[in-house]
Amino acid sequence: MVAMGAEQKLGNLGIVTTSLEKLVNWGRTGAMWPMLFGLACCAIEMIATQAASYDVSRFGMELMRASPRQSDLMIVAGRVSHKMAPVLRRLYDQMPEPKWVLAMGDCASCSGVFNNYALVQGVDEIVPVDVYVAGCPPRPEALIDGILKLHEKVRGESIGRWA
Amino acid sequence: MSQVREFEGTVDELKTLFSDRAASGETMVLNLGPQHPSTHGVLRLMLELDGEEVVRCLPDIGFLHTGIEKNMEAKTYLKALVMTDRMDYLNPLGNNLTYCLAVEKLCGIEVPDRAQVIRVLCAELQRISSHLVWLGTSAMDLNASSILIYCFRDRERLLDIFELVGGQRMMSSYIRPGGVWRDLPDEFVPAVEAFLEYLPAKLADYERLLTRNPIFLRRTVDIGIIAADQAMARGMTGSSLRGSGVNYDVRRAMPYCGYEHYDFDVPLEEGCDVYARYRVRMSEFQQSMRIIRQALSMLQPGPFMTDDHRFAPPPRSDLGRSMEAVIRHFKYWTEGFSAPEGEVYIATESPRGELGCYLVGDGGAQPARVHFRTPSFHNLQSLPYMAEGYLVADLVAMIGSIDIVLGDVDR
């Protein structure tokens, strides 16, 4: 809300809006909380990433929130069946802006090994995805790499994209 | 967006399954939805609650249905192996083993001794890894959240060992029909021995934290009681059944991979409640370590893959010298091998219970029907029976105690 008001008031004052962008984007990447959306095998690697050996809270993801209303990032970890698809969309709709989606693993990106009737062929048919992380399951380091790429993407977002 | 179907969230068709008290509004129907931190995956439970007490519990599964059985019919026997890892994703080597045993039984393949010992090692290490996840997640459900971090830290060491052997932490498809993929590297035995020295002290710590903890006892003793005959009538197997006093372990009843040569006990408890199942699984850690020590001493040098030319790929060293080997290699990896006509069933003891594979061959290179008898599917059937009369918080403890994995339930 502050951002939109600032944009309208400041207009073309380039340097002020750029610094404001940088500040807000830095704030967003600093404590991006993921939603607990572990579906299948990738969920185990996601929990391993959250655990002590590959601690992801050093990148700001201190907690995983079960409630979509309190989270920023939806890490779709696992295969999405046709029965689960409306649930996924409903949870995505319940997340407040700003929100991002990370498709973790091959099944979320393109349904992986399973090219059949039961699975949605890639979660990007249901929700818009920002980062895809390949692997079956991706190593925790790969997931952290994906998260860092997402942080880079967020840092590059401009004032026009917000809200 | 065109793929998304409307979410059928009405209770109309289910009116016959809930009691009359729900229809009159006396009790409340609550949806413990597919996305929930305590359901260990995408399990949906429709609960009829009288205040906090569960009157009826209806599981709704299928949110992770992957069509593995139909997809395996479209691939050759070898390529279908890759799909089995992803069924019970906490026990991928165990799923591989079950499928490979079924293929070997159907085709009549003899597996060399070294491969048998390696398979036992893999299965028991996988059992320890799966029980660590069970302990971490079910203790976390009862709010002992530090146990989750400890167990995953210990599990990292096991995943390093699996990566050493199979090339990948999980889903390595290391066990193949006829033997295993490649021989054990030299660092394997010292790594396993180091792990076996490291683990007992950690397990003693967890026992000290939980086993006589009054809060843990209040949350688990006399919760989720299921008597032995009811459990057996509902098809329950594994540690959950042994927690009710029934001495049934597939490794003893129908030994495979040479389990009859190993000296181990089958832990039994008479409590029939969540605490008894906890005790059974904690004892299973010790028994698995015992089996691993014996297996390490039984490792002899030898072939790791059968030398039956129809079912095993030629060794890569032959490919530079022999044209026949190149042709065989090509045909093996593209067409695969054909199995005779017939149907077989083989069972193994997964960390969850009896995991079986029912394989029907029709003489071709692709299986005609593969059906997996998965333990979590049958164990989950007893949850509605177990949950009646208990509180919602107890229900969470019960789900943790029967140790379900939704990939196993839905396949």
Add this chain to the structure above:
Amino acid sequence: MNHIETTIADVHTNYPNAIQQRISFRGDTTLVVAVTALLEICQLLRHDPALDYSFLVDLAAVDYHPQQPRFGVSYLLHSLKQNARLRLRVMLSQQDPRLPSVSGVWPAAEWPEREAFDLMGIEFADHPDLRRILMPADWEGHPLRKDYPLGYEEVQFSFNWKEIDRRKDYAQE
């Protein structure tokens, strides 16, 4: 093995015309029985104290298309006391894939029968709650049948990437 022989002899004595075939393959014994006698044979195997097949391990449906009869439902029974396994199979035709439910004999059969109904279209009479279990409730068709397509989607390689990208419907915000 002895217990299996006793079992088969008992079944043959009580229901002489029910056994259609006996198969012994790789150490497993399968009895193919007639649909009409299935429920009584199951009750005999379950309740007779000498036989005591108290454990239904698995219930699987198989589609033998294009052979007739098309469907087979196999029951794997286990006797804990005698440590013996026996498989019963019934064959069903394509026009009439119906048979009695054994969930009254073994409650463990409830969910596997629902799965056989869902994925194969086999109907079980007197089942307490026969509805779809793995597929969504309004799904049409029975996926595991041989004439149901796999649902294979064309794979995006680099040579057809742009073409598939154009017609794939991605989600909007």
